[in-house]
Amino acid sequence: MLRNSLIGSLRQIKPILCSQSLRSLSNGANSGLTTIEVDDKSGIATLSMNLPPVNTLTLNLMHDLIDSINQIECNKSRGLILTSSNDKVFSAGLDLKELYKPDQERLKEFWTIFQDLWLALHLCGIPTAAAINGHAPAAGCIMATACEYRVMLPDFVIGVHATRFSFLVSKWMMLSYQSVLPRRIVERALNQGKLFSTQEALEVGLIDEVAGSKKEALAQCAAFIGTFDKANPIARTLTKRMCRDSDVTELLRDRAGDLRACVDYINTPLFQEGLSAHLEGLKEKK
Numbered sequence: 001m002l003r004n005s006l007i008g009s010l011r012q013i014k015p016i017l018c019s020q021s022l023r024s025l026s027n028g029a030n031s032g033l034t035t036i037e038v039d040d041k042s043g044i045a046t047l048s049m050n051l052p053p054v055n056t057l058t059l060n061l062m063h064d065l066i067d068s069i070n071q072i073e074c075n076k077s078r079g080l081i082l083t084s085s086n087d088k089v090f091s092a093g094l095d096l097k098e099l100y101k102p103d104q105e106r107l108k109e110f111w112t113i114f115q116d117l118w119l120a121l122h123l124c125g126i127p128t129a130a131a132i133n134g135h136a137p138a139a140g141c142i143m144a145t146a147c148e149y150r151v152m153l154p155d156f157v158i159g160v161h162a163t164r165f166s167f168l169v170s171k172w173m174m175l176s177y178q179s180v181l182p183r184r185i186v187e188r189a190l191n192q193g194k195l196f197s198t199q200e201a202l203e204v205g206l207i208d209e210v211a212g213s214k215k216e217a218l219a220q221c222a223a224f225i226g227t228f229d230k231a232n233p234i235a236r237t238l239t240k241r242m243c244r245d246s247d248v249t250e251l252l253r254d255r256a257g258d259l260r261a262c263v264d265y266i267n268t269p270l271f272q273e274g275l276s277a278h279l280e281g282l283k284e285k286k
């Protein structure tokens with residue numbers, strides 16, 4: 001029963017790609033904002049975000065990420081490591097320009113694909129890890145927490161600082177955060193809009209390890225993925241999905257309701273004013 005519902009949920013977000021032969025993983029169908037490299041020896045795929053300057057989650061980048069996750073999973077890679085081609089920023093989170101004075105239809109599409117991306121990462125059947133080689137604010141952090149393991153480089157920040165610019169996170173985003181941090185820390189950090197330094201993130205458990213370089217981070221993520229070698233892959237996948245079922249169900253049971261609530265909130269003067277000030281702040285810091 002549970003297995004069927006998990007597999008059923010997955011089908012909703014994975015309609016494509018598995019029929020293709022994909023050992024050489026080309027990004028033909030997408031915009032080329034991601035690259036996939038599969039290590040021949042380990043069979044682990046490294047998925048890099050490559051949208052200068054700061055990997056903002058635009059519609060195209062989110063589309064490419066979902067497409068790439070599907071390809072990697074369908075190709076039976078041994079694991080997936082999410083990282084960035086930029087050496088200062090993992091991802092700056094959602095593209096704020098899409099949220100400021102938005103076109104309503106485009107905003108709906110934008111929010112829906114963000115939900116899809118979260119589901120694709122959350123339900124990815126193979127082991128996932130994030131090599132966080134730069135700043136990871138807001139949705140950058142949410143993507144990392146959807147992975148099973150996080151290795152971060154020193155002197156960067158990670159966290160959901162949404163309250164600083166009048167954002168209200170959806171419950172499924174909060175659950176992502178809460179799946180790696182104790183509830184009391186999540187409550188405080190979300191309310192403060194806290195961005196954790198690498199060291200603070202390690203101390204609270206938001207990340208699992210610190211690495212000295214990107215190469216080391218990738219190796220540490222690969223070592224984590226290797227820890228599942230003795231597990232039967234199908235049993236592992238179903239167990240992972242069972243562990244994540246309640247978080248995923250929170251979104252799946254009323255995706256349309258979440259979309260409506262977010263669109264309504266994004267259109268409020270409170271949000272638009274907070275966002276306008278935040279965008280100004282980003283410009284002024286130059």
Ligand SMILES: CCCCCC/C=C\CC(=O)SCCNC(=O)CCNC(=O)[C@H](O)C(C)(C)COP(=O)(O)OP(=O)(O)OC[C@H]1O[C@@H](n2cnc3c(N)ncnc32)[C@H](O)[C@@H]1OP(=O)(O)O
Nearest residue numbers: 056092093094095096097135138139162167168262265282
């Ligand atoms: C009910 C709905 C609410 C849902 C709430 C969900 C929670 C979170 C969703 C989000 O993800 S919202 C996105 C929030 N992200 C941020 O606030 C990050 C802002 N960016 C930064 O702090 C910094 O850019 C950085 C990531 C620390 C990197 O700093 P760096 O000095 O390397 O680069 P910058 O000069 O600041 O930026 C370069 C360039 O990019 C523009 N930019 C940066 N981030 C964003 C963004 N998220 N969206 C759009 N544009 C962004 C920045 O303005 C610069 O532009 P130019 O001035 O060069 O034109």
